[in-house]
Amino acid sequence: MEGLLPKIVFIYLAVVLVVTSLLVVTNRNAVHAVLWMLVMFLHQAVLFITLDAEFLAAVQIIVYAGAVLVLFLFVVYMINLRTELKIHNFTVFWPAALFVSVALVILAAQALKDFRAPQPVGDMTPEAIARVGHAKLLGKALFTEHILSFETVGVLLLVAVLGAVVLTRRIRMIRGEGL
């Protein structure tokens, strides 16, 4: 019985993730899509928790659901195209896209049959997580082994801010630009 419950939980989560993501992809209304995506992210957070990654689950909710999706929603509302509901929301070659996507899944799945994970190499065992805490383990790795990457992410976010500022700042448009 012990092995069954996590499986049921996983299957539930997996089905919800797939269904919600499909809904995001197919939904005519962008607002609905964002909301379905929220559902998806929440379930993903749950999935993370089942995998003992509590801190990541929190980040998922805070950053993704809390910040990124709000940003999306904000933009969607800002744009607020009524006509959106009336016109085609798929490109004409969506069947080709579908075919290619399915092909990708099949081909990759075939290859992944060969997938063999190595023996556990790290110290982030469930016991360690339970003892020290996920956030602390992660934090330690971030600030020692991955410090340079961390710094880089910092710069990257700076660039993102700078970029967003540069792009959205209203400056004088050059006259006579029919180009």
Added chain:
Amino acid sequence: MEVALRTAEFPLLSAIIWLPVIGAIILLLLPRRDRLIRWFSLVVALADFALTLPLFSWFDKDFAGMQFVEKHAWIKAWHISYFLGVDGISVLFVLLSALVTVLCILISWEAVTEKVKEFHIALLLTSAAMMGVFCSLDLFLFYLFWEAMLIPMYLIIGIWGGPNRLYATIKFFLYTLVGSVLMLVGIIFLYLKAGTFNILEIMQLGLPYQFQFWLFWAFFAAFAVKVPMWPVHTWLPDAHTEAPTAGSVILAGILIKMGAYGFLRFSLSFFPVAAKAMMVPMLLLSVIAIIYGGIICLAQTDLKRLIAYSSVSHMGFVTLGIFSLEGNAVEGAILQMINHGIVTGALFMCVGVVYERTHTRAIKDYGGLATVMPIYAAFFMVFTLASIGLPGTNGFIGEFLILLGTFASKRWAAVLGALGVIIGATYMLRLYQQVFYQEVNPKVAGLPDVKMREVLALVPMLILVLLIGCYPTPFLGFMHASVRALLEHVHQAAGTTLPISEILKEGLHVVLPS
């Protein structure tokens, strides 16, 4: 074949090659005063020509190896050196190149009025690159000069050429480029096999036949286009037709010789077994070029086009001689290259003379010129006769030796090649008749005869035509030792030849990923 070297005390070849380059750089800085520029380039060209004269007198004719050798390390990483030297095969071309440059400046004196500075820069650079090609003993250096020459030549035809020049230049450039890049593959392969670009060392490589076979064709691509051999000849009529007179003269005089020179210097000495095995196809292509080029001349209505196609035919003789692999024929072929340079160059100069006056190249626009311009007609007559190969002119000696040698090695080729002599007489005399004989065409009535400057450019050619025709011994004398050594090398080369099907199978095996 072990090639002996004789190092130069004075870097004469470098001086010959780089003097025009320095001249071009100075020209770049000179003010745009046409007279100054013309005189300056003439002086540079004359100085360069004067520099080549010691080659003529200091050259040891009994020494089969390389003379005036200079060697300096250049790109050490790839074992490339700046390695120059001439032997009996190449020395005459250096002389000819220098002479042709001088004459080209003379004949462009009035023909080129636009972008005079650029024109002379391009001319001098072309000249330098051509001489570099003939002097290089390093394959990389050779390729460098070989390709570098394309740029100024492209500009010369494209900027100062005729109305349809754009098509002609692109065709010229791409044609030769396709050939050259295939040779580049061959060069890389040779380098990887030999570990050096040193031509003399590669000669001793003794590659197995299947390699020689493929490499032969890779090099063939470049040389055949340059020569040009049938069926890759169609760039030549277009380029010649559209090129300015100086361009045509350089094309005919030197540029297309580079292909034949390549056959001699590389195809024969690097791939002797393949060269022997491919003799029959090569002779066949040569014969086709001779006859095809001749016949098509009969249908031409354009002066320059006719002479251009006649070049195809004449160069067919050259390749015929080279690939007969017989001493007399090879010497004849080398001499014929010089001859063709002189004669066809002179013919183009002559066409340039009237073109400047009439701005038409259509044969039907001429007629009766012998009445109008008798001196000009006399010059043209001599060059026509040399082109036909009349004994006493240089054309005869070359063609005769080629056919004689070829006859000794492959009879059918000589017989078919000799047919070209008949056709040659037909189209050239037809041309001469239509342009110079008969009633005076009103379009050309009253044209002034040749000027002193034009005579000055034509007389050296005339003298060479008759001198080589009546006393070719000093010129042939350069070649004996080198040609004999080369042919010994070719005939001694050992190697079993495989059937083509076998080669193709192996080739596919190598080329295709397993």
Added chain:
Amino acid sequence: MKYVVWIPLLPLIAATITLLFGRWYIRRQAHWLPCIAVFTSFLISLKALFDVIGGARANFDLYSWVIADTFKVGVGFQVDPLSVMMLAMVTCLSFLIHVYSIGYMEDDPGYYRFFAYISLFTFSMLMLVSANNFLQLFFGWEAVGLCSYLLIGFWYQKKSAADAAKKAFIVNRFGDFGFALGVFLVFVTFGTIYYEPVFARVHEIAHATVNLFGHDILLPTLIAVLLFCGAMGKSAQFPLHVWLPDAMEGPTPVSALIHAATMVTAGVFMVSRCHEIFELSNVAMAVVAAAGTFTCFMAATIAPTQFDIKRVIAYSTLSQLGYMFMACGVGAFAAGMFHLFTHAYFKALLFLGAGSVMHAMHHAPDPTDMRYMGGLKKYMPITFITFFIASLSISGVPGLAGFFSKDEILWSAFASAYPWGKIVWLVGTLVAGLTAFYSFRVVFMTFYGEFRGREVLHGHEPHESPKVMTIPLMILAVGAVVTGWIGIPHVLGGENHFAKFMEPVLGHPHFHLPHGWEEKEALLELLLMAVSTAMGLLGIYVAYLVYIKRPELQRLVPERWPTLYRYLYRKWYWDEIYHALIVRPTFFTARAIVQGVLDSIFIEGVVNGVPDMIRRGGETLRRVQNGVVHTYALIMATGAAVILLLIYLF
């Protein structure tokens, strides 16, 4: 004997100087230098002749001409009876014709050019005959061809003249093609092309064979036939005879010198020179005899139908050249050379006489048309007499030069050991009659009867030519009579000095008399002589009958056998046949097939087709890059899928 070098050199110098400075400085005085040079050459030649008669021989190289790998040849001279005879004859005739031209060419704008050219020609011809190797022979061979080209096209403004010049050169090229191959074969066989070693070793290859298209052919046959191709071109033998009649477009002295006396006989000279090779091969001899015989007959049938005085004489030349080759073809090389020698004088005389007539008629639109002549003997007696003598000589009237040489040929043919000798004799005898007929046809039409050209002359009266022209005629007339006397056969009490003189070089023919006649050789010879003389006289009589006595007979052949007449009048249609078989197809091939299809569609099609394909490919691919980002993504994803698929393929 190195002084023989000056014989060709002097005319060359004269020609060069005249050519370079004639236009501006020498102009009307252009004749002096060449005349003096050629005359001096003539004197030196005479000295050489006497030296050779005295037993001197020489064979030396002036300088090395070509030294290639294994091929070495010099510019050299071989002085022996054959060459010295030719030297003397050429310089002599050349001088006379130089002098004649002073008068004939008097008012021509190309005066200096003319003298330069014929001087150059003299040089070339002398180089040809004095060569000691094949290459120099070939040099002379082509050089005389060039001069012939220049001189036929002397009046280049006339299209017909330019055409004729070109035709002469190109037709000759066909012959030279064979000749050159022959020389190659000689070199490949013997390793040298000097006469002496080649002829000395020629017997070594007597039975050598060479495989040609699967047949074994005797090597000497191949060499000889190839060399003979050259002779056919230069000496205008069938099938390369078509250029000679057209060559009459040139000035008449040129016709006399080049197209009658000297250049066209070079073929005979060459065959004689190489007789060692020819004699090794029966096939080659048969070819020579056949070509000579056929040409001889054909030309003799055409000549009576022509009205252009020069053309008639040209065909007569063809016919006489045929005789010479007939002699060579039966091994009687000395007889051939003898005829060459005598023919030079009387034929030159005929041409110069015709030239004199044309000089008289030069106000006529076509001064060569005999239909506008007639009765000229009272206007120009000297011309008439000399012309008459020449005609008698060519007709084989006993005592004159032509008689001796022609009869020697016929006798040699009849007595020849070669099986075709009898046929050659038969045709030769027949043609002797025809020769006499057409020769006197010219005489009667030109000099007898009433003058028919008054209306075309517009009041100008025909007149005798100036002295400078008539004196050479008179000298030549003497030659046309006396030159035969050096070869009077034994049966007529002569010594046949000529044959004896030539014997060291040319040997003597092998006779094989018919069974039962061996003892009565002299009788037979006399009998044949009588037959041919009778034929000649018959020809003269018929001509007299037709053109003086009963002029209405002139219309007999044209009306009775119009087809035959037209066939002959149109010269057996050879020009038309060549035009249809060679010229037209060649130009058609050139224009339509090679230029029109092969080069522009096939090769250029590929050359331009590939770039076009690339361009079209570019335009197509360009449409894929349609600006829609989804397309890009789709293609990326497809690419990814294909790459994943590749994992399984490998």
Added chain:
Amino acid sequence: MIPVSWYLVLTLFLFAIGAFGFIARRNVIIMLMCIEIMLNAVNVTLVALGRGLAHTTAHVLVFFIIAVAAAEAAIGLALVVLLFKKTREIHMDEFRTLKG
């Protein structure tokens, strides 16, 4: 324990759905969301792998991916807004001035 392969399959599905949406949807905002789906798909695998390997690196990477995704979203949405302001259009296939 749930086998890793289950997570991998889930990942593939999510990734493919995201890719399909990216290619097939015209609305640029949805396209951006599809990219988020794809990134999240990768995250699922990474977390699963990290657990299997008991390794922090996977979790670190996931953390960074989320951060980068946020940065990308910021830039992407800024561009969307700009484009919309300029053209009143958010369907990406309407932007075809650059082509060929």
Added chain:
Amino acid sequence: MWSSLPSFVAVYPETLLVVVASVMALVDRWITRKAVFTWATIVTALLALALVFLTQGTTFGHAYAADQYGVFFKTIFLLVLFLVALLAPGYNQLLGINFGEFYALLMYAVTGMMLMASTRDLILLYLGLELMSLSVYVLVGLLYAELRSLEGAMKYFLLGSFASAFLLLAMAFLYGLTGTTNIEAIAKALLAANLSANKALFLSAALFVVAFAFKVALVPFHMWSPDAYEGAPTSVTAFMSVGPKAAGFAAMGRVFLIALAAAKTEWTQLLVPLAVLTMFTGAVLAVVQTNIKRLLAYSSITHAGYAVLGIIAGTKEGMAATMLYLFLYAFMNIGAFSVIVLMRRRNFLGENIFDYQGLSKTHPTVALLLLIFLFSLTGIPPTAGFIGKFFVFRAAFEAGHTALVILAVLASAIAAYPYLRIVMLMYMKPPEKEVEISLNPYIFAGLMFAVTGVLLFGVYPGPVIDFARACCTGFLP
């Protein structure tokens, strides 16, 4: 487990760039003399270059090593930065691009590239790549007054993010197989676990191929590049045609040659068809272009096809060849773009190739320079382009890719046509309209620098070849 922070010496150059960039971005509003930014960038680039050489050999833990391999690529990036800094001022001034932001973003991008070149960790590689990409997305869209600039940025951004997802997937699978993200460790783990025939590894390799093929614009993952190149401000196009491409190759070298060495046969077989497609598609499409930026975009696709030959060769020589190729390519391509930059006027794009008609008549010097750059791009000696091509072909040939080299040289013949066409227009046609060009000293210096490089390395490439080879010696066995 580390007890203390590693030494930061190895990342001094990057730090310098980030600091200067941030300062520039901040003070942009208050500095009116725009030349200050240009000079600051030039000085920073040179200083960073000096630092690169000074810090050579230092490491930053397991994640980062300022090895020789990295040094060479960093030299290229800083060279690109230097040349772009010189070519940009006039153009940016003309179009009102903010100097501070422009140079700051350039420097951030260069920082990202430098991280990619020297990283020993896949995570850092990903982050460096994103840093570079995000900066370049913004740079492409800098000219947001023009629709095409925004459109190009948007397309580049969308497709770039799409490709990033593939990269992440590839990294995830590789990590899953080996349990590490360290490049050397991956190689070791693959060997230890004997995974060289594992399909999942191939899958990962294939996904890496897709991702990097996108970055260096190999067909069919190239489709963003013509649009982005055309849309971007020309100064940015010049930058992105060399910089990110070189960074992509640097990363490719690290990932394929080191990490995935075990699967070499497989990824070679995947790259070969891509290379062939790239060379020919680029060449063929360049033939039909009339916009010179677009033309050069396709040309740069073709050149990527040549450069990837060195990676395909998979040898030390091959990598050195690719590196040398990119180094030389920087000179000629930025040189060519400098001329295009010169053509731009406020109301005149100067991007149609017919605008260049008769340029030799009106501006002979500029025409001559463009001529040299174009012939170098064609690969005609004695220009640098030939040396680069020669080296690459040689390496591929040596590694046994004969057919590939033959195809490459044929493609190079096709690719010659578009360049010739421009030369033809400049030199062989009369000028049709008055083209105004104002050379400022910066761009003139840049042009001179570029042309000197093109010609100098064309005739005397020895030292730089030695440098490239030496840089690979420690990198590959």
